[in-house]
Amino acid sequence: MDRRTVLKGLAGAGGLALTGLSAPAIAQGASARTLRFVPQANLANFDPIWGTQYVVRNAAAMVWDTLYGIDSSLQPQRQMVESEEVTDDGTTWTFKLRPGLKFHDGEPVLSKDVVASLTRWSARDPMGLMIKALQQELTAVDDRTFKWVLKQPFPKMLYALAKNNSPCGFIMPERIAQTDPFKQITDYVGSGPMKFAKGEWVPGAKAVFEKFTDYVPRQEKASWLAGGKQILVDRVEWIVMPDPATAAAALQNGEVDWWESPIADLVPVLKKNKNIGVDIGDPLGNIGSFRMNHLFAPFNDVRARRAVLMALSQEDYMRAIVGDDTALWKPLPGFFTPDTPLYSEAGGEILKGKRDFDAAKKLLAESGYSGQPVTCLVAQDQPITKAQGDVTADLLKKLGMNVDFVATDWGTVGSRRAQKTPPGQGGWNMFHTWHAGADCINPAPYTAIRANGDKAWFGWPNSPGTEKEVASWFEAKNLDEEKAAIGRLNKAALDDVVYAPTGFFLSYTAWRKNVSGITKGPLPFFWGVSKSA
């Protein structure tokens, strides 16, 4: 019996006991003006440009506003910006800010603040870096107008400023935004609908956000990061709970109101409680993956990579990650997020149908593989990577490969995967990870799909065909052109096995039923969320 089994059993028993008979819990008398939220992870730092973890982005979205915001149809919408103009040649963008915008210290939001913020953002963000490479000048024209002049057009400008992928283009006061992008800010004066209560911050335990009464929301209905960000509670408390069973019990007991990411094991228990609502949290989900090192044998030969893909069963991976709840996963014969406009299965036949081990073994032999150890890094402290690692080890053994299974922690994987030395000298052959579906809707934020050799993500794939289609997407002028480019890209990336997708999976979110207004999205949105006593 392991710890997970015990907590599941006990949480289950608690859930059964409470079903239908729940008496008022101790902490339910707390003010309905305070929303108590259990985030997916600890808010260990609070600089969304310096630290790009999603939990930081999620908190920052409350405190800092953006010029544009992505909406639920994945389109950029004006947020702090009132209007924009672009010259016919596409090289000069002129933006005008909405009137009445204020920072949390009462100072107005001015163009100079925006220029400083974009300068800092563009030094760290992949799309920002692309714009910076084309930049001729970024200047404040007057207090509400600023201009971005480029050497050549960048059609995805508004998407870059609106995107929800970390780091987002958050607008900070000039004095804060002038901080070196590789150093942390210490002043958290924001431009968004909530203020960060720095004095109450206990990293690893608690973070508090208070309603900013001078915030001027847009008139449109809120939709993800766009529209009117109406805050309906006075205070949002983030309570960090490292133990899922504790979070489940606290939610059942009314000690917290909303749990961002319940683990799949505990969801049946929560569903049985009449006071708790459960639904898919982020419809964009996640893409499981493992990456093979293209620099060293055996995976420097595309035949070895394709052999693994031919034998790989995505169902095995998905069941290992999310269990038997079939609503939580689907196969993914490609690289882009399902149910989004650019989703493609072009070239995905290799991942479909019955797995052919005999053909895979034959192809592996043709690649010249002769039993050398395959160093497989598996972080044991991340349930998703651990589950995938176990399946991969089994898969490789069935293929007749000699697996050097390195069970370690995520911190070690994080640094070892950057090593370009041979596997026997501190390097590696494979590691497991996953990508937020929001990062895989198009190539702009999708670092993992890039295949530009030395400059590519870990594994350093070199696939000119893939890179050519990435460029085609950036140059596409309409959705049809984008779709065509992505279809070709998907096929090229699968042909060369840039990485191995192990499937698409979703996760739940859970809340007390006295909380309303929670919307599905790639991050928890606190605007429009209210709580009754």
Add this chain to the structure above:
Amino acid sequence: MLSYILRRVVATLPVMAIVALFVFSLLYIAPGDPAVVIAGDQASPEDVERIRQSLGLNRPFLVQFGSWVWRILHGDLGTSIFTNLPVSAMIGQRLGPTLSLMIVTLLLTIVVAVPLGVVAAWKAGSLIDRVIMGFAVFGFSLPVFVVGYMLAYIFALELEWLPVQGYTPLSSGFWPWLENLILPAVALGCVYIALVARITRAAMLEVLQQDYIRTAKAKGLGQGGILFIHALKNAAVPIVTVIGIGIALLIGGAVVTESVFAIPGLGRLTIDAILRRDYPVIQGIVLLFSFVYVLVNLMIDVVYTLVDPRIRY
């Protein structure tokens, strides 16, 4: 005695220095890189290198160690790589919950385990003795997290008497402070109570066979007086020793207990820091725990002289 205490305090300095060197070296050679964690998945190797430089992690070992020691000597434990907050402030934030948990657990242990051990020795071989020792074996065998979940289920979810999680500072009132600590202290205390009860029983059994106990009985002294005044005082040295050793158990157990009951204490801070490779925080906490452990040992030595006047240093 005073000179002994001073000598012992001075003797802790080389111990602390060795601990410091050991901890620093261990972290230096351990795999993992905080710059990689900070930079995130999207970062380029150049970004990671710039972060590493800005944190001073690319400097030679001796330079980093020397700079750290220099700061320690000036009372500065450094700044967390991740939160950008002073390590001393972070430890200060977390000290209250951990100290509270340890004190309540310690008191609970002494109040429960010592009488249980005395009674078990007094009734050695009887049903009461077997029940108490059975409980001790049970308590010692159950992992802290299992006890924690069981207690939370019964007393928080079922009976709704106590909260599932969290910590309320003493400044908010005695009962709010205590109600958050009862379940964690019982969960953490189980192992400790079992250990102390067994040692107390063993020590008492030996003492109860001494001639002066027979003499006390012959003089007509009451059972309570014999057990708790004459026998217990003479059995106290091993009991005090195991209570002291047990503080190390408490430190280890606090890590799990704080996670299970979501108490924002030093145990959780330690785990978070290790997983993120937040070197200054790890170093600061290990130094603090080492100091506490050395101090507890010193206190035990001093307590020996109080319970046994024959012991002199």
